[in-house]
Amino acid sequence: MFVTLDLFSALVDSRAGAAPVLADLAPEAVDGALLYDEWDTRSKATQRDRTDWVPFAEHCRAALAATWSTHGWPTDDSVALTDRLLASLPDWPLWPDVADALPRLSATHRVGVLSNVDDDLLARTRVAPLVAEADRLTSQRLRAYKPAPALYRRAVGAGVDVHVPASARDTRGALEAGLLVVRVARPGHRVDPAGPRPAHVVTDLHDLPAVLESLDVEA
Template identity: 60%
Template structure:
C-alpha cells in the first residue's frame, strides 16, 4: 500500500487554536496584557524561521524542535519586553500539546484513507512531542517521519527527499511553505484547504486540493491512476 503522509500542525491539528490557548494561559499567569493568538503568531513565525536557518549538513549538530521552540520563545519575549523564563515556559507550552485539537474531519478522514493507503505523518516535530498529540493514535509508528528521524526541517528539500526515500509517495499539506517544499521535491501533493493557510502565489501550484479529508480517497485514486 502506498504511504500518504500528512502535515501535523496544519493538516491534522488546529495548532493556532491550541497554541493560542496555551499562550493565553501563560499571559494570565505572568500578568501580561497580551493576547494568546498574537503571542502564538509571533512565536510560531520565529520558530519556523529558526528551523529554516538550521544548516542541513550531516556534520552540523542537530537542534531539536523543542530547542527551536525555546529559542523562538526567548526571542519573542525579548522583542516584546516580556519578563519570563523561556526554558520553563516552553515546557508549559509543549506540555499543552495533548490539548491541541484535531480538525473535525481528521479522525474519519484518516480512517477512510487507511482502507486503501498507509497513513503517515511528515512533520518538523520531535518524536517524543509527536507522541503527545492527538494525532499519534491515528497512525502507525513506522509511518511517522519526523525531522528528528530524517535529520532535516521543512521547507528544506532534503526533508522531502528523505521522506521519499523512506517510502512517502503522496503528501497532504495545508501551509504554503509545506505545499511548495513538497512540490519542489517532486512529491505528489493533495493540499487540504485549512483556515488561515493559503498557497504561495510565487511558487508551484498544487494540482489537487480538497476542502475536507472525506474527499481525499477519491482524489488519491485519481492520483494513483495518473489523472
Template identity: 50%
Template sequence: MIVTFDLFSALTDSRRGGSAFFADLAARHGWDLTGEQAYDRWDRHNKALQRTARAPETFHEVSLRALTAAYAELGLPVDRAGADLAALEDSVADWPLWPDVAPAVRAVAERHRVGLLSNVDDPLARRTRAHALVDPELVLTSQRLGAYKPDPEIYRAAARAVAPEPLVHVAASGRDVRGALEAGLATVRLVRPGHVLDAAGPRPPLEIEDAADLLAVLEEL
C-alpha cells in the same frame, strides 16, 4: 501507497491549541496580551528559524530560540522561556484536531498506510492526538530524517525512507506545499484557515477543502 500528513497544519488546529495555552499563561502571570498575540509571535519566529535549522539541532532547541525572541519583543521575562516551552510542549496533547480529520484519516487508512511528515522531535509527535491515527512506523520527523521543512531534502528523505512504495503528502501551509512540490512529491493541498500558498512557488495540481474528499483524490492517483 504511503500517505503522509502535515501534523500541525493539515491535522491539528495548532493556532487554536497554542493560543489557548498562551491565554492561560498570560492570565496566570498578569500579562497584558492575548493568547493569539503570543502564539502568533512565537510561531512567526519558529517558522523563520526552521528555514535555516540544520541537524543535529532539535526542534525543541529551535522552538526555544523562537520563544526567547518572541518574549524579548513582547517585553516578557525571557528567563521564563525554557519552563514555559516545556509546559507548552506538554499542552500539545490537548491541542484539537480539525473536525474533519479523524474520520477522513481512518477512511484513508483502510486503503493505504498513513503517517506523519513533520518538523518535530519524536517525543513531541507522540504527544499529539494525530499520532493515534497513523502507523507509528511512519512518523517521519525532522529528528528522524535530519532535515527541516521547507528544505526539499526532508521530503526526499521521507520518500527514501518508505521506498519502494510511492509517497503522497497532504500539506496545508504554503511552505509545506512548496517544499513537497519542489522535491517532486505527489502532493495534495488541504485548504485550512490562515494558510495561503507561497505566491512565488509552484501551484498544487490537487486541492481539497475538506479532508473527507481526500480518499477519492487518492483513488484517482
C-alpha cells in the same frame, strides 16, 4: 500508496491549541492568537535558517525567547515556559474531519505523518493513536526540517508517494522537491504566491481517497 500528512497544519489546529496557552504564559494581558502568530513565525524561521540539527523543542524555545524579548518580557525562564507550552499538546484539537477521515483513509492506504516535530512530542498529540509508530516521519528521524529539500528527498526514500500539506512553506517545499502533492485547505493557511501551485486541493480529508484514486489511475 504511502500517503503522509503534515501534523501541525493539516491534522492539528495548532493555533487554536497553542494560542490560549501562550496567552496564559505571557506576563501581561495579550491576544493569544496574535502572540501565537509571532511565535510560530519565529519558530518556522529558525527551522528554516539554522544549519545544524537541534530538537524541535529547542526551535520552540528559541522562538518563545525571541518573542518574549520583543515584548520586553524576561526570557530567563524560557525553558520552563516552553515545557509548559509543549505539555499542552494533548489538548490541541484535531481539525473536525480528521478523527473520522484518517482511519477511513488507512483502510485503503498506508498513512503516515511527515512533519517538523520530535518523536516524543508527536506521541503526545491526538494524531498519535491514528498513525502507526513506524510511519511517523519526523524531523528527528529524517534529520532535516521543512522546507529543506533534504527532508522531502528522505521521505521519498522512505517510500512516500503523496504528501498532504496545508501550510504555505510545506506546500511549496514539497512541490519544489518534486513530491506529488494534494493540499488540504485549512483556515489560516494559504499557498505561497511566489511558489508553485498544487494541482490537487481538497477542503475536507473525506475527499482525499477519490483524488488519490484518480492519481493512481493516472500513474
